[in-house]
Amino acid sequence: MIKLFKLTLPLVACFLWIGLVSGGGESELEAQMSTLKQECKEMIKGTRYEGSKITYYSVRSSKQIKNIEVYTFLLDEYKFAISTKKCSVPLTIKIYDAAPDVKERILIREFKKAQGKNLKFSTSELNDLYQAKNPDADRLRNIHIEYAISSGKVANEGIVLVYGIES
Incomplete structure (x- = not known):
């Protein structure tokens, strides 16, 4: 029994040390998303940060669609x-x-071949496009963003959305 304890104790200590050094559970993808979130915050500098939405997904052998909704309650200018x-x-x-x-939903704007890029837009741009397509419309109360992700080699990936209100 003591011999078994002497053999397993160093092994257990080694695993604990590796767990502590490896960052306490934050995965590499989460760290990358955090860095991209900071990049996006820089892109909307001069706004009051309101929030972010990170969409994680696994690339598969078939196309997939992910949808998110962002509310634009205030009449202020939102930057995305x-x-x-x-x-x-x-x-x-x-x-x-x-x-x-x-x-009857209306497509307001589309970004094709958007992979590997940073994109920026505002509610004033979207409202102008929306009113051109729907002259009876007042303004957007919320926007629905659809990510159409193509098939490919299996991998875990993510998309970062950050938004703020113009100060």
Whole structure:
């Protein structure tokens, strides 16, 4: 029993030390997303930071769609920054006025071949495009962003969205 304890104690200590040195559980992808989030915050410098949404996904052998919604309650100007630098497969980003289950939703803006880039846009741009497509519209109350992620080699990736209100 003592012999077994003497053999396993150094092994257990080694595993504990590796666990402590490896960063306490933060994965490499999460660290990269954190860096990209800071890049996006720099892109909207001069705004009051309101929030962010990080969309994690696994590239698969089939195309996939991810949807997020951002509320634009205030009449203020919102600035958005999206980083797709961690996307390795073709990506299309579409911005709509309504959720995917609304049949009459309007495509406001589209970014094709968006992978590996940083993108920036504002509510004033989106509202101008929206009112051109729907003259009866007042302004956007929220936006629905759709990420169309192509198939490819299996990998874990993510897309960062950061937004703020113009000060």
